Amino acid sequence: MEGTLTILGSGSALPTFQNSPSGQIVTLCDKSFLIDCGEGIQLTMRQMGIKTARLYSIFISHLHGDHCFGLIGLISTLDMMGRTQPLHIYAHPDLEKLLRPWLDYHCKDLKYELIFHPLNPRKKEVVFEDRTITVETIPLKHKVPCCGFLFIEHHRRKNTETGELTYESRKRYAYCSDTMYKENIVPQIEGVDMLFHESTFIEEWASRCKATMHSTAKQAATIALKAKVGQLVIGHYSSRTDDHSRFLSEAQEVFENTILAVERESYPILCRESADSRPTGE
Amino acid sequence: MEGTLTILGSGSALPTFQNSPSGQIVTLCDKSFLIDCGEGIQLTMRQMGIKTARLYSIFISHLHGDHCFGLIGLISTLDMMGRTQPLHIYAHPDLEKLLRPWLDYHCKDLKYELIFHPLNPRKKEVVFEDRTITVETIPLKHKVPCCGFLFIEHHRRKNTETGELTYESRKRYAYCSDTMYKENIVPQIEGVDMLFHESTFIEEWASRCKATMHSTAKQAATIALKAKVGQLVIGHYSSRTDDHSRFLSEAQEVFENTILAVERESYPILCRESADSRPTGE
Numbered sequence: 001m002e003g004t005l006t007i008l009g010s011g012s013a014l015p016t017f018q019n020s021p022s023g024q025i026v027t028l029c030d031k032s033f034l035i036d037c038g039e040g041i042q043l044t045m046r047q048m049g050i051k052t053a054r055l056y057s058i059f060i061s062h063l064h065g066d067h068c069f070g071l072i073g074l075i076s077t078l079d080m081m082g083r084t085q086p087l088h089i090y091a092h093p094d095l096e097k098l099l100r101p102w103l104d105y106h107c108k109d110l111k112y113e114l115i116f117h118p119l120n121p122r123k124k125e126v127v128f129e130d131r132t133i134t135v136e137t138i139p140l141k142h143k144v145p146c147c148g149f150l151f152i153e154h155h156r157r158k159n160t161e162t163g164e165l166t167y168e169s170r171k172r173y174a175y176c177s178d179t180m181y182k183e184n185i186v187p188q189i190e191g192v193d194m195l196f197h198e199s200t201f202i203e204e205w206a207s208r209c210k211a212t213m214h215s216t217a218k219q220a221a222t223i224a225l226k227a228k229v230g231q232l233v234i235g236h237y238s239s240r241t242d243d244h245s246r247f248l249s250e251a252q253e254v255f256e257n258t259i260l261a262v263e264r265e266s267y268p269i270l271c272r273e274s275a276d277s278r279p280t281g282e
Numbered sequence: 283m284e285g286t287l288t289i290l291g292s293g294s295a296l297p298t299f300q301n302s303p304s305g306q307i308v309t310l311c312d313k314s315f316l317i318d319c320g321e322g323i324q325l326t327m328r329q330m331g332i333k334t335a336r337l338y339s340i341f342i343s344h345l346h347g348d349h350c351f352g353l354i355g356l357i358s359t360l361d362m363m364g365r366t367q368p369l370h371i372y373a374h375p376d377l378e379k380l381l382r383p384w385l386d387y388h389c390k391d392l393k394y395e396l397i398f399h400p401l402n403p404r405k406k407e408v409v410f411e412d413r414t415i416t417v418e419t420i421p422l423k424h425k426v427p428c429c430g431f432l433f434i435e436h437h438r439r440k441n442t443e444t445g446e447l448t449y450e451s452r453k454r455y456a457y458c459s460d461t462m463y464k465e466n467i468v469p470q471i472e473g474v475d476m477l478f479h480e481s482t483f484i485e486e487w488a489s490r491c492k493a494t495m496h497s498t499a500k501q502a503a504t505i506a507l508k509a510k511v512g513q514l515v516i517g518h519y520s521s522r523t524d525d526h527s528r529f530l531s532e533a534q535e536v537f538e539n540t541i542l543a544v545e546r547e548s549y550p551i552l553c554r555e556s557a558d559s560r561p562t563g564e
Contacts, residue, residue, distance in 0.1 A: 014362050015328045021355075039355040040322040046297045065358045065388045073303075073321040073351045080296050098387060101380055106347045 003028045003153065003171045003269035005194060008044045009036075010235035010261040012200050012214075013066045018242045019263060020044065021066035024196070026173055028153045028269070029132040031056045034074075035149060035175050036067040042074040048264055052078055053085075057128065059135065060091035061177060062121065062146035068095060072102050079110050086113040090127050090135075092145055093118035121147035124188060138188055140179035142213050148176035150189060173269050174229075177236050180210070181219040186227045194269045195229040196261065198236035202250050205238065217247040221254035230272045235261030285310045285435065285453045285551035287476065290326045291318075292517035292543040294460075294482050294496075295348045300524045301545060302326065303348035306478070308455055310435045310551070311414040313338045316356075317431060317457050318349040324356040330546055334360055335367075339410065341417065342373035343459060344403065344428035350377060354384050361392050368395040372409050372417075374427055375400035403429035406470060420470055422461035424495050430458035432471060455551050456511075459518050462492070463501040468509045476551045477511040478543065480518035484532050487520065499529040503536035512554045517543030 004027045011019025021038020025045075032054045034041070045052055055078070060068050068091070078087065089095070096116040103114070119127060119137060122145060128135035131154070138148035155170040174189040177198035189195060200214035209216050215223075217234055224232035232255050237244055244260050251258040259267065286309045293301025303320020307327075314336045316323070327334055337360070342350050350373070360369065371377070378398040385392070401409060401419060404427060410417035413436070420430035437452040456471040459480035471477060482496035491498050497505075499516055506514035514537050519526055526542050533540040541549065 014359060015325045017329050017331070020325055039352065040325045043297045043302055043322045047299050049299070063387070065355060069355045069358075070321065073347060076347050076351075077296060094387070098383055101383065105345070105376070105380060 003173070003193075004266045005173065005196070005233065005269055006048075006050070006266040007235065007261045007263050008041050008048075009038050010237060010263050011066070012236050012238055013064065014239035015039075016239045016242055019237055019239075021069065022177065022236060023070065024175070024261075025050065026151055026175075026269075028151055028171060028173070031133060033135075033151070034058045036061055036177070037070040037074055038066045039069040039073075041070040042077050044264065045074075046077075052081060053083065055087070057088035057090065059127075059149050059175075060089065060095060061140070061148060061175070062142060062144050063092055063094055063098070064144060064178070067178075071095075072099060072106065075099075075103070075110075075114065076107055079107055079112065083112045086115055088115045088117060088128075090117045090119055092121060119147060121145040136188070138174065138176060138185055140176060140185070141182045142178045142180065146178055148174060148179070148185070150174045150192070171269055171271060176223070178214060180213040181215050181223070183223070183226065186223065189223075189227045189229065191228055191230075191272060193230040193272045194233060194267075195224055195227065195231070196233045196235065197223055199234040199247055199251065200236050200238050202246050205240070217251040218254055221251035221258060224251075224255040224258070230257070230270065232258040233261050233267065234258060285455070285475075286548045287455065287478070287515065287551055288330075288332070288548040289517065289543045289545050290323050290330075291320050292519060292545050293348070294518050294520055295346065296521035297321075298521045298524055301519055301521070303351065304343075304459065304518060305352065306457070306543075307332065307337075308433055308457075308551075310433055310453060310455070313415060315417075315433070316340045318343055318459070319352040319356055320348045321351040321355075323352040324359050326546065327356075328359075334363060335365065337369070339370035339372065341431050341457075342371065342377060343422070343430060343457070344424060344426050345374055345376055345380075346426060346460070349460075353377075354381060354388065357381075357385070357392075357396065358389050361389055361394065365394045368397055370397045370399060370410075372399045372401055374403060401429060403427040418470070420456065420458060420467055422458060422467070423464045424460045424462065428460055430456060430461070430467070432456045432474070453551055453553055458505070460496060462495040463497050463505070465505070465508065468505065471505075471509045471511065473510055473512075473554060475512040475554045476515060476549075477506055477509065477513070478515045478517065479505055481516040481529055481533065482518050482520050484528050487522070499532040500536055503533035503540060506533075506537040506540070512539070512552065514540040515543050515549065516540060
């Protein structure tokens with residue numbers, strides 16, 4: 001089944017000419033999940049003609065503004081567009097406290113149910129599970145509590161002897177942003193088909209990277225290499241430059257099958273087997 | 283002295299492929315004022331290379347989301363960009379109450395002073411005055427308390443007999459959004475050099491216009507005609523269409539010197555005298 005990653009915003013805290021704050025849509029098993037929702041995400045979705053009605057739920061990694069300032073506008077727009085299906089938001093519990101006064105003021109007659117699921121970003125846990133998808137949190141290390149998300153697609157399999165239906169994991173996509181280099185995430189994301197790992201900086205800016213608790217392109221690629229992932233996507237670029245070719249070359253020196261997250265582009269999430277057929281730096 | 287109007291967002295509540303929520307910059311006497319700040323306004327400013335350091339103060343007409351959801355992101359970005367100069371925000375007093383928890387959470391070490399000036403949108407009053415500019419509120423009629431803003435540029439003049447310096451009003455720019463047709467604003471905005479008046483709808487959608495307390499292009503032009511303004515700029519377009527030529531032709535039938543607000547375009551605010559030299563429908 002088709003799986004795609006659509007990049008809506010791949011900048012970091014400070015927007016630039018080219019990059020907006022974080023947001024991406026993962027589509028697996030015909031369900032679309034929004035990960036992070038910086039300012040402008042709903043505008044980009046509208047400009048790209050993305051069907052917001054198909055939005056299943058929203059996962060927020062942490063509460064820095066560039067990852068959540070766009071939520072209130074999106075919630076309001078979904079209402080104006082006539083949404084009736086409940087919307088699930090998975091985030092640090094402070095998000096609901098912050099949004100509540102705005103919701104009461106601006107969206108008091110919301111025509112759909114908004115369901116907040118508080119996350120504990122410090123703990124690896126399954127936060128969502130249905131017939132075809134499981135989502136686990138990936139504890140990360142950043143200036144504020146932060147977690148990534150591991151999406152695991154399930155595949156129905158019939159045991160020919162017993163006739164029993166079992167689920168077999170198929171595509172896996174991991175999102176790791178924002179975080180400093182954190183090697184102990186490797187076992188959890190080992191062998192995923194696609195890994196998005198933040199690379200706010202390159203090695204030249206390593207001291208700034210450390211101070212802000214972000215990763216360099218080289219560090220992102222090192223995680224990808226150690227975890228033997230199919231493909232690495234890097235993004236969350238610093239505002240220092242709009243030329244991201246140095247991010248790419250730095251990462252590819254360590255892990256060849258790396259691509260740059262480009263806003264308004266979609267990338268197929270290919271099964272590890274097909275990914276393996278391409279040359280990688282592993 | 284140069285005066286310009288720069289359109290950042292000219293859509294209405296629901297963003298479209300072409301239009302973002304409200305926001306515009308008025309530059310008079312080398313000072314830049316932001317009027318309204320819907321989601322994405324700071325992103326557009328960054329993309330257009332607008333020097334946010336020159337932003338003097340912000341005027342918010344009312345608290346519908348498409349006029350204020352972009353404020354928290356802008357406030358945060360100005361801080362990251364090293365602003366030290368105080369920022370004045372003129373708005374309904376509820377805005378500060380709503381923003382305060384977000385400011386405490388996301389911008390607790392703001393390196394510049396944020397000064398809220400509560401407005402009473404029901405009352406015409408001078409809310410800002412310095413050596414060269416006066417700003418008055420224009421009470422409007424909308425679903426929530428709402429006011430427009432009248433910017434009056436002053437010009438120093440020396441009385442040759444007494445040697446006394448007096449101020450003479452020069453350029454005047456009026457912003458009227460959001461509002462239903464409200465004829466009693468005419469005396470206050472009479473003869474302004476440029477009027478921005480919302481035209482969310484055209485006459486064909488008059489019933490929807492009435493229900494939502496907005497104006498049609500024809501109504502905006504009627505106000506411009508009665509107030510004998512220099513030039514009319516219409517905007518705040520409904521999401522029903524991205525073709526605004528019908529808005530323009532409907533307005534121009536009543537008031538010829540009408541232009542469409544186009545995002546990322548700047549328009550000179552010309553003195554009434556020069557505006558008069560062009561053919562108008564008056």
